[in-house]
Amino acid sequence: xxxxxxxxxxxxxxxxxxxxxxxxxxxAEVDGTVNDATVTYYTQRAxxxxxxSEGANISEQAIGSPYTPGIYTKDQIESWKKVTDAVHxxxxxxxxxxxxxxxxxxxxxxxxxxxxxxxxxxxxxxQHFSSQGAMDYEVPRALETAEVKQVIQDYKQAAVNAxxxxxxxVELHAATGYLPNQFLAESANxxxxxxxxxxxxxxxxxxxxMAAVTEAIGEGKAGIKLSPxxxxxxxxxxxxxxxxxxxxxxxxxxxxxxxxLMNPLFLPEEGFEQYPKDVMGTLGTLTTHSIxxxxxxxxxxxxxxxxxxxxxxxxxxxxxxxxxxxxxxxELNAELNQPDRATFYGGNEKGYIDYPFLDEAVL
Numbered sequence: 001x002x003x004x005x006x007x008x009x010x011x012x013x014x015x016x017x018x019x020x021x022x023x024x025x026x027x028a029e030v031d032g033t034v035n036d037a038t039v040t041y042y043t044q045r046a047x048x049x050x051x052x053s054e055g056a057n058i059s060e061q062a063i064g065s066p067y068t069p070g071i072y073t074k075d076q077i078e079s080w081k082k083v084t085d086a087v088h089x090x091x092x093x094x095x096x097x098x099x100x101x102x103x104x105x106x107x108x109x110x111x112x113x114x115x116x117x118x119x120x121x122x123x124x125x126x127q128h129f130s131s132q133g134a135m136d137y138e139v140p141r142a143l144e145t146a147e148v149k150q151v152i153q154d155y156k157q158a159a160v161n162a163x164x165x166x167x168x169x170v171e172l173h174a175a176t177g178y179l180p181n182q183f184l185a186e187s188a189n190x191x192x193x194x195x196x197x198x199x200x201x202x203x204x205x206x207x208x209x210m211a212a213v214t215e216a217i218g219e220g221k222a223g224i225k226l227s228p229x230x231x232x233x234x235x236x237x238x239x240x241x242x243x244x245x246x247x248x249x250x251x252x253x254x255x256x257x258x259x260x261l262m263n264p265l266f267l268p269e270e271g272f273e274q275y276p277k278d279v280m281g282t283l284g285t286l287t288t289h290s291i292x293x294x295x296x297x298x299x300x301x302x303x304x305x306x307x308x309x310x311x312x313x314x315x316x317x318x319x320x321x322x323x324x325x326x327x328x329x330x331e332l333n334a335e336l337n338q339p340d341r342a343t344f345y346g347g348n349e350k351g352y353i354d355y356p357f358l359d360e361a362v363l
Contacts, residue, residue, distance in 0.1 A: 002306040003299065003314065006329055007049065009290055010257035012093055012168055014049030017306060018327050019315035020232070021260075021294050022052045022097040022173065022225070024068060026346040032057060032070030033079035038042055040353045042083050044324035046092030048129075048203030049313065050292075052260075055099030055173050056080075058158035061116060061151075062179075064101025066109050067346055071096060071158045076329045077165045084166030095169040095223065096162040098213075099153055102179030103188070106130045115140040116147070118182050118189040118196065118205075123234040130346065145193045148205065156212040159222065169221035169257055172209060176262075177233025184243065187236035197289040201245045210254050219255035220357055223275040223292070228283055229264035229275040240275055244283050252288045259287050260315065263295040284310040299330045325357045 007017050025041070028034050042051055056071040057063045063070070070076045080096070087094045103117035106128045117140035127134040129228045143151065159170045174180035182188040183205035189196050195205050206224070228244040237243055251259065261279055276282035284291045293302075293311035302314035320326050322339035329336055344352020 001303055001330075003303050004327070007312060009050065009313065010167060010169075012220075013092065014093060014313070015047070017047040017313045017328055018048050018302075018330070019050040019052060019292055019313050020045050020048045020320045020326075021315035021317040022054050022171065022343065023317050023321065024054050024065065024351055025352065027068040027070035027348075027352060029222055030067070030074050031065075032068070032073065034069050034076075034083060035079070036082075037349055037353055038069075039082045039086050042094065043086040043090060044357075045326070046090040046094075046321070047325060047327045049091065049327075050315075051087060051092060051094040052171055053083075053094060053096045053167070053313070054161070055097045055178075055323055056158070058098050058100050059151075059154045062100035063110060063152070064105035064115070064178075065129055068099075071098070071161050071165065072154070077161050080162075080165035080167070088166070093168045094165040095171050096114060096165070097173050097225070098158050098162070099173045100151065100155070100179040102182045103137065104128070104178055105140075106135050106185045107138060108132050108135065114138060116143050117141070117179070118143065118191055121188055121190065121234075123177070126233065127193075142191070145195070146333050152205070152208050152212055156211045156216045159213040161219050162310065163217050163221070169223065170213060170217065171223040171225055171260060172206070172213065173225055174206050175225040175227035175260075176230055177235045177289045181227070181233075181235055184247065185235045185237055187234055199243050199246050202243070203250060206247065207250055207254075210251065210256070214254050214256065220257045222254075222256055223258040223260055224251065224256065225262070225294075227258040227262040227265075228279055229267055229277070230262060231272065231275070232266045238274065241282060248283055248286045256289045258290040258292050258313070259284075260292040260294055261311075263293070266294055280305065280308070280310045299333075321351075322355050322356055329357055330359070
């Protein structure tokens, strides 16, 4: 089974072709440090070939939701070192996901400061998870051009911080409507400077971030997550194939570790015919980089995807929440624990580090 075979990803060798995808769990401390429960959480799941951390805020400005970790203060860096040390002691590998939420935020969790975005356009038809409960989105403040360039430097510094914290690499969260995705999408970006307008300009922010990050931390240590067919968070494209084809081809010029591509989620049956249903076949073939395929896979469909030869690794989200030993369960064709969705975000150890391992369930 290809899923269970060791594989080379850029400069590192993974024990198998299974990755744990980034998942917000909202269990960090109020200062953005991670705690002992987080160390346990990642260590329990370190049998994955590659762990990709939950999104780590790259700056105070980047924060969108409460109880999410950061990677911009000394204390945050030191707290993550406990995670990376523990993962490495088990023989695992771990990348940090770099996160700026942009307009996917609310001022109640930002010291009454408005969220920032490429343009002053609010998310509509959804509400935000905040410390005060579900709230309607606010109209964000549009970033000035000089501020955009500073955010790029914030990403670069966060990547350096992640390597200092012991991560094997970083992943730019450019998917599901967060700041890089906002720059890319017509529906969120009506800028008239060099970061807005045509596809080339809307892609500029992502490309400059990735160039800055790879320059700072080196070849084969940076990946990027993209969601070409996910209109969530008011992200709409008239020609997503053209947009992402350009972006992915331009990313070929950078020494990346991988591109993490998401399958369609939240895609209505009608009115969105321009979005590719087969993301791997349509866009995954355009890159010279390794592809990690994400979203909705079972063991069987993951194996089938790898057999097609486009994706090199399959990442799993929810199955890893409930099954810390997911790889072993795949190996033995064992039944999976069912996740408790009520404990996905926030709370304590319940639904976080108390799911039984296979040997515990047998006893």
